[in-house]
Amino acid sequence: MKNWRLKEVIVMATLSVVFGVIYLAFLPIGGVLVGFMGPIGYEPIFGIWFIVSIIAAYIIRKPGAAFISETIAATIEFMLGNALGPILMLVGMIQGIGAEAVFAATRWKIYSLWVLMLAGMGSAVTSFIWGMFQNGYITFAPNYILAMFVIRLISGALIAGLIGKVLSDAVAKTGVLSSFALGKEYKKRKKAA
Amino acid sequence: MSIPRIRVSQLKLFYEDDQKQPILDELNFELKDHENLLILGPSGCGKSTLTHCLNGLYPRELDGAMQGDISINGVSANNFASGELSLQVGVVFQDPETQFCMLTVADEVAFGLENKGIATTEMDVRIHEALGLVNMTAYKERVISTLSGGQKQKLALACILALEPEILVLDEPTANLDPKAAKEFIQTLDQLQQKKQFSLIVIEHQLDGWVSLIKRSIMMNTNGQIFFDGILHDGINQHRDRLEKLGIWIPRATKIALAIEKQGAYFFNTLPLTINELASYPISYNGLDKKKTVKADKRLLLKARDISWSKRNTSIIKQTNIDLYHGQFVAVLGANGSGKSSLSKLLAGIQKPSRGTIHLDDRPMKNWKEKDLRKKIGYVFQNPEHQFIADSVFDEVAFSLRLQEYSEREINNRVEKILNQCQLTGFDDYHPYTLSQGQKRRLSVATMIVDDQSLLILDEPTFGQDAHSTKQLLHLLVERYNQGTSIVMITHDMDIVHHYADRVLVMEKGHIVLDTTPEQLWNYPVGKLNQWQLELPKEVELKQLQQKDVGYVHT
Amino acid sequence: MFIHNVNPSIKAITIILSVLLLALVFDPITPFLFIIWIWFLTIGVAKINWKKYLLYFSPFLIFAVGMFWSNLIFANEPINPNAAITLFGRDFPTEDVNTALSLSLRILSFASLSLLFLLTTNIVHFILSLMQQCKFPPKLAYGILAGYRFSPMIKDELFLIRSAHRVRGVNRAKTLKEGFNQYKRFAVPLLASSIRKAERTAIAMESKGFTGSRDRTFYRQFTVTTKDWIFLLGMVAVLLILIIMSWQLGYFKWYNGEL
Ligand SMILES: Nc1ncnc2c1ncn2[C@@H]1O[C@H](COP(=O)(O)OP(=O)(O)OP(=O)(O)O)[C@@H](O)[C@H]1O
Numbered sequence A: 001m002k003n004w005r006l007k008e009v010i011v012m013a014t015l016s017v018v019f020g021v022i023y024l025a026f027l028p029i030g031g032v033l034v035g036f037m038g039p040i041g042y043e044p045i046f047g048i049w050f051i052v053s054i055i056a057a058y059i060i061r062k063p064g065a066a067f068i069s070e071t072i073a074a075t076i077e078f079m080l081g082n083a084l085g086p087i088l089m090l091v092g093m094i095q096g097i098g099a100e101a102v103f104a105a106t107r108w109k110i111y112s113l114w115v116l117m118l119a120g121m122g123s124a125v126t127s128f129i130w131g132m133f134q135n136g137y138i139t140f141a142p143n144y145i146l147a148m149f150v151i152r153l154i155s156g157a158l159i160a161g162l163i164g165k166v167l168s169d170a171v172a173k174t175g176v177l178s179s180f181a182l183g184k185e186y187k188k189r190k191k192a193a
Numbered sequence B: 001m002s003i004p005r006i007r008v009s010q011l012k013l014f015y016e017d018d019q020k021q022p023i024l025d026e027l028n029f030e031l032k033d034h035e036n037l038l039i040l041g042p043s044g045c046g047k048s049t050l051t052h053c054l055n056g057l058y059p060r061e062l063d064g065a066m067q068g069d070i071s072i073n074g075v076s077a078n079n080f081a082s083g084e085l086s087l088q089v090g091v092v093f094q095d096p097e098t099q100f101c102m103l104t105v106a107d108e109v110a111f112g113l114e115n116k117g118i119a120t121t122e123m124d125v126r127i128h129e130a131l132g133l134v135n136m137t138a139y140k141e142r143v144i145s146t147l148s149g150g151q152k153q154k155l156a157l158a159c160i161l162a163l164e165p166e167i168l169v170l171d172e173p174t175a176n177l178d179p180k181a182a183k184e185f186i187q188t189l190d191q192l193q194q195k196k197q198f199s200l201i202v203i204e205h206q207l208d209g210w211v212s213l214i215k216r217s218i219m220m221n222t223n224g225q226i227f228f229d230g231i232l233h234d235g236i237n238q239h240r241d242r243l244e245k246l247g248i249w250i251p252r253a254t255k256i257a258l259a260i261e262k263q264g265a266y267f268f269n270t271l272p273l274t275i276n277e278l279a280s281y282p283i284s285y286n287g288l289d290k291k292k293t294v295k296a297d298k299r300l301l302l303k304a305r306d307i308s309w310s311k312r313n314t315s316i317i318k319q320t321n322i323d324l325y326h327g328q329f330v331a332v333l334g335a336n337g338s339g340k341s342s343l344s345k346l347l348a349g350i351q352k353p354s355r356g357t358i359h360l361d362d363r364p365m366k367n368w369k370e371k372d373l374r375k376k377i378g379y380v381f382q383n384p385e386h387q388f389i390a391d392s393v394f395d396e397v398a399f400s401l402r403l404q405e406y407s408e409r410e411i412n413n414r415v416e417k418i419l420n421q422c423q424l425t426g427f428d429d430y431h432p433y434t435l436s437q438g439q440k441r442r443l444s445v446a447t448m449i450v451d452d453q454s455l456l457i458l459d460e461p462t463f464g465q466d467a468h469s470t471k472q473l474l475h476l477l478v479e480r481y482n483q484g485t486s487i488v489m490i491t492h493d494m495d496i497v498h499h500y501a502d503r504v505l506v507m508e509k510g511h512i513v514l515d516t517t518p519e520q521l522w523n524y525p526v527g528k529l530n531q532w533q534l535e536l537p538k539e540v541e542l543k544q545l546q547q548k549d550v551g552y553v554h555t
Numbered sequence C: 001m002f003i004h005n006v007n008p009s010i011k012a013i014t015i016i017l018s019v020l021l022l023a024l025v026f027d028p029i030t031p032f033l034f035i036i037w038i039w040f041l042t043i044g045v046a047k048i049n050w051k052k053y054l055l056y057f058s059p060f061l062i063f064a065v066g067m068f069w070s071n072l073i074f075a076n077e078p079i080n081p082n083a084a085i086t087l088f089g090r091d092f093p094t095e096d097v098n099t100a101l102s103l104s105l106r107i108l109s110f111a112s113l114s115l116l117f118l119l120t121t122n123i124v125h126f127i128l129s130l131m132q133q134c135k136f137p138p139k140l141a142y143g144i145l146a147g148y149r150f151s152p153m154i155k156d157e158l159f160l161i162r163s164a165h166r167v168r169g170v171n172r173a174k175t176l177k178e179g180f181n182q183y184k185r186f187a188v189p190l191l192a193s194s195i196r197k198a199e200r201t202a203i204a205m206e207s208k209g210f211t212g213s214r215d216r217t218f219y220r221q222f223t224v225t226t227k228d229w230i231f232l233l234g235m236v237a238v239l240l241i242l243i244i245m246s247w248q249l250g251y252f253k254w255y256n257g258e259l
């Protein structure tokens, strides 16, 4: 946290709060889907729960952004009423690590669409492993588990990675990010064009 | 010669590295111990930017470049450790809403004390004292989000006062306050300064209330240069034309005096700054020309019966009746938190009343299709940013025209015309969020003015604006009014009410307590106006003072 | 009020430890007994109003029932398909019923644990305590608090944005692309204004002398005392005792890959 500016920390925390609220709002939607399709119902929209780490990392571009933002968002989500409670902090960390690992592999240098989608998939992988343990998925039929996993990967790539990028770019256009890494890149690109 | 509290020399600032025109250009000034200073300048000239330099946030938090030097008590700002300088120069920023990081009042005041390293045992006493200074002791345990705008403003001041800075900087501290609260705020400061010795810098557009407290002023132009530094009175006398050209507000009394000069009725050797000063001259003044032309016809436009609205179990609007007619200019007045914004949203059909009915053109509001309703009623939010939905200024204005399926050529013509009227030509490609506050305001009005609604409802469209923008906005409204549009406008500016409105609604605690004409309102006893947190327009105050004088002489 | 006064960080650690232990258990009896114990603590000791509690708890009950069903239907091939239980006129392998029951009870036990935490802990105190006891960086702690302040505003803000769209005559989306664009039109102003507010808050915090250093005093001081350790050890001990009990009675089951 030493080389983070306070601005960046607070903006990351605020993004996390906003998405903490959004995450909570998506729970009942997931609940309905599960009601119709069984446990696999969560998978198509699971990527939503990774989106803040992609957005925060893409905007701020510092080591830890993905991991910390996801953790805070999860913390906020439980404080506002998700029943998993403090354990959700752990879940957030696990999801965050998946995305962070991908960014780390690029040494926090590359933030192209592909990297962002991979990061979303990274969260999908780690969160799935934890889900096996926490929810006892391991008791399901292997084909079913595989289907869940593949859908979650795709959702991570598309909802977290792709939509995360589209949203962040749209926010960058508004000019409010001018003192953050993404805003600066955006300015440079605009100047070059 | 003692060391000045602040010395700014050759200060130059750029927000972008390759900017040609600096935001602040070669600023030089000093502030002595116990001195008060008022900084004036048009909107967007860099006043807020300067406050960020004074307490050391810039250049640390700046992405552009800063040249020159600022020294505080003789020590260059660069030589302070981070966080140390802010304890000597306390800044209360423009928007109180975003200055808090804790949930309750006590925690928020404590936050600064914790940063300063005050012992835990001592803290309660210090918090109590700071809140006492702004008359907020009773609110110590309150959750900040439940405070009214004025209380938040006072809390922001208390937080800074608790740190006991030697220099206090206030950026538009009264912009959110109703007239009486603004007056009280300035009085509080005056009393404080007698108890605690500090130097004071105030940035403000509306300077009327401040002239008794602050004698010295710095005036800035659009290019971020200082063109005057000295006694406020002298500055206004020397630069009256320039101030008007730049769109800097001058005291209302001074404005009246200038109008009198223009009429050739009297020539002032030195321009007066307050109404009392002006009233001491042997002048008779019959008021500026009113801009009212259309008389209201008596066709009913909107009828609200017994409407109430509650939120979180507190009732905010209580059993209210209103009849709005075609071609009226209605001003809605009242204290902070009296329910003006809430009522206006009910009338605009944005918020559904919890009880009661609203008829528009004899048809119940709920039977109107959203699309048709929006063609009838335009609404401008208190916060302009809430209004924007497109990526560029052009698209923003064109949006509703496109919905109505005009041809692209027609749209182009109309948009260009309205942008020109709003002084936004050349900003077509800007993203609405990157505009300055005044420009955003004008754009939000522009988006509403392209359509031909019969009713326009505007929530404080002129707050925080310099003289130019205010004039432009009002000009646009009057144009629509002359074409027959009814206007409902929430405002704290009594002079606007006096000059433009033909009907006023006064709100108090969720009720409309008075529905009359401005002229009649000014005849109410001072006690009543005080109760509603209102004040008289300067012109009326002048007239009443003169009448009092006459009466006094006769008896 | 004992549970209210336990140090928030210790309370959180206790609950995480309990959850981790519970996640290893694959029988229905242990979580069931544990739930009863937590309810006793919440309503009996912490004196939480049971009506309010029921309100919070009911969604998880519904969720757990759903979980029970889907676990039954999507269960893996049982090892011992002959032992069966009849439920709603259909035969299910006993083994599957047991697993499904244990998994849904597990969810309920997690829920009761976190409700115990949420209903007895002030969130601000929790974050302050994380900073004071768990060496959480102050920058982050106050960052979260500043962000947390925005959470009630988000709903109001969303409402405002929606009204603005209505005022401008934005139509309901008909196609998927329009739908996405509509979401975007909500999300972008919400994010942009949050970021802008956050930036201004950061500036205000710094100007109140906040540097992010650990060297600061605290208005609300949190400490860890013997009673906190007693709470932690007591809770873990009870869970272990329950596990031993159900083991003694022959119910207890670890997960050991045999499924
Ligand atoms: N962070 C920033 N990045 C780039 N430009 C900025 C930034 N902040 C302000 N500006 C620009 O700098 C100029 C000065 O802004 P500033 O806020 O200091 O004006 P001001 O004098 O306080 O105006 P007002 O009276 O409206 O508050 C404006 O043109 C504004 O658009």
Ligand SMILES: Nc1ncnc2c1ncn2[C@@H]1O[C@H](COP(=O)(O)OP(=O)(O)OP(=O)(O)O)[C@@H](O)[C@H]1O
Binding pocket: B146, B147, B148, B149, B176, B311, B312, B316, B334, B335, B336, B337, B338, B339, B340, B341, B342, B343, C156
């Ligand atoms: N969404 C809300 N939730 C709770 N209280 C609210 C809400 N909106 C308004 N209020 C409360 O209702 C009262 C009236 O608010 P409103 O915004 O209408 O006041 P106003 O007259 O416009 O004040 P101002 O001059 O400060 O703009 C205030 O006390 C406010 O705290």
Ligand SMILES: [Mg+2]
Binding pocket: B047, B048, B049, B094, B171
């Ligand atoms: Mg300003």
Ligand SMILES: [Mg+2]
Binding pocket: B340, B341, B342, B382, B459
């Ligand atoms: Mg209002």
